[in-house]
Amino acid sequence: MRSAHTVEQVRAAEADLMARVPEGTLMQRAATGLAVAISNFLGGTYGARVVLLIGSGDNGGDALYAGARLARRGAQVTAVLLSDKAHRAGAEALRTAGGRLVTSTPLTGPSADPSATADPSATTAPTAVADLIRSADVVVDGIVGIGGRPGLRPKALAVVQLAERFGVPIVAVDTPSGVDVDTGETPEPHVNAALTITFGTHKICHFIDPAATACGPVHLIDIGLDLPPAEVESLQTSDIARLYPVPHGESDKYSRGVLGLMVGSTQYPGAAVIATSGALGGPVGMVRYVGPDAVAEAVRAAHPEIVAGEGRVQAWAIGSGLGDELDIPRIRELLDAEEPVVLDADGLKALDDSGDHFDVLATPHAGELARLLDVDRATVEAERLKHARLAAERYDVTVLLKGSTTVIASPDGQVRVNTNATPWLATAGAGDVLAGLCGSLLAAGLTPLDAGSVGAYLHAAAANLASSSGPITAMSVAAALPEATRYLLGG
Ligand SMILES: NC(=O)C1=CN([C@@H]2O[C@H](COP(=O)(O)OP(=O)(O)OC[C@H]3O[C@@H](n4cnc5c(N)ncnc54)[C@H](OP(=O)(O)O)[C@@H]3O)[C@@H](O)[C@H]2O)[C@@H](O)CC1
Ligand SMILES: Nc1ncnc2c1ncn2[C@@H]1O[C@H](COP(=O)(O)OP(=O)(O)O)[C@@H](O)[C@H]1O
Ligand SMILES: [K+]
The missing domain is CATH 3.40.50.10260 (YjeF N-terminal domain)
Incomplete structure (x- = not known):
């Protein structure tokens, strides 16, 4: 560290x-x-x-x-x-x-x-x-x-x-x-x-x-x-090796963690495919996809490993690409349930400042955090630490503020920062990969602070590997996650 x-x-x-x-x-x-x-x-x-x-x-x-x-x-x-x-x-x-x-x-x-x-x-x-x-x-x-x-x-x-x-x-x-x-x-x-x-x-x-x-x-x-x-x-490489949930001899797909994904929509089906790629590049044993049939089909076509439909999960990743199909009451139910939640993009609209959400990891970019705090985007970008802390305190969630340096602030005042990302990572869908990956880490048992900081580190490491100083797509970042993880775990 x-x-x-x-x-x-x-x-x-x-x-x-x-x-x-x-x-x-x-x-x-x-x-x-x-x-x-x-x-x-x-x-x-x-x-x-x-x-x-x-x-x-x-x-x-x-x-x-x-x-x-x-x-x-x-x-x-x-x-x-x-x-x-x-x-x-x-x-x-x-x-x-x-x-x-x-x-x-x-x-x-x-x-x-x-x-x-x-x-x-x-x-x-x-x-x-x-x-x-x-x-x-x-x-x-x-x-x-x-x-x-x-x-x-x-x-x-x-x-x-x-x-x-x-x-x-x-x-x-x-x-x-x-x-x-x-x-x-x-x-x-x-x-x-x-x-x-x-x-x-x-x-x-x-x-x-x-x-x-x-x-x-x-x-x-x-x-x-x-x-x-x-x-x-x-975090540094040695911290990733220490914190990453590595399966052991007794593990099965359930004990490794099952992640529920409520992401993507008929408007944005790609978000579902991309977030699923991020989740499968993480440590969970199984991913369940919950969403419109047509989108579930697209996800299954890209990732035959997924299971479509509701079932028991250890954590949720919710919000990327929900667009107009956002169901705020349903999301609030899940926020109040005991499983931890990664809340991304449109899903952030379901956040209110009344609840006790200590097991929620919210993953806004500067524009989304600005809306949560009713300030303008430039103010958040200029004062990133202050606003990540403010939102963590106001909404009682762990906030992962995306950007060139990613700031992760937990409601108890702890702050971690990820500084190793390449600017090539600023590409559409990269945030969906991160949401899926962080969900996977939460489902595998990490705290929101660890899931956010390990997720941001691995996401950046995968982007560096995929990019080699050239353009990358969100899907290529997700595809590089297993190799980046293997390398960081010393394999
Ligand atoms: N702490 C440690 O462990 C060690 C510290 N060490 C070293 O000491 C450094 C800190 O030294 P420091 O305390 O003398 O302060 P420092 O940064 O040189 O500023 C001095 C004065 O500058 C002025 N000033 C203020 N703003 C200004 C501005 N914008 N533009 C221009 N001037 C401005 C203001 O005085 P004023 O002119 O207002 O009277 C202020 O008092 C530290 O960074 C490290 O390098 C190492 O040697 C060993 C271990
Ligand atoms: N200049 C930059 N340098 C490094 N990483 C960046 C930079 N700008 C954005 N990122 C990262 O790229 C990702 C973009 O996510 P996001 O803004 O949610 O995009 P999208 O909504 O299209 O998925 C985040 O992980 C963010 O931290
Ligand atoms: K100086």
């Missing part, structure tokens, strides 16, 4: 550890890891041109110390000081190692730094900031980290835009400056990093879009923090 902690949790763990180790130890650990990561990113250090963007706090300190290490290994390192304060000891270390310090008035180029930290030679530096950035191999974002508020101040924004214009990759220190660290929101301009190097633990912005996309790949450096339970978690 990968864990993301809040800034408050990180600060407390840092204070606790700092009381037990010599001063500066944590920053040296961070800077050492950062320097190695930048060197790996560059594919070597000697002769590399590195520009550091330095803000007023310890995030800049990390960048300055890492810059000093790179300079000692032959890199040409220039720090652009964006604030009239900068980490003094870090600046001194960089200068001693042969690096340069300049201040920035962005549109006119470097100028003398009024503070004691700048190199006097900067006054005569002929190169404008634009030229520095243009010729850099990498720009290191040490503007702000966990002490930052969203947005970039004008000087920082101008240099970041230069790097973007010249196509120079940015490596972010701890977090891409300008994002909201604790929510993953990006209400203001921010850095878009090619790589983010973080310390101690992940932060929420590393997991949740839109900020997660701004991080690029995230590399975690251990600095020895002792952390409390995480606010947000993200």
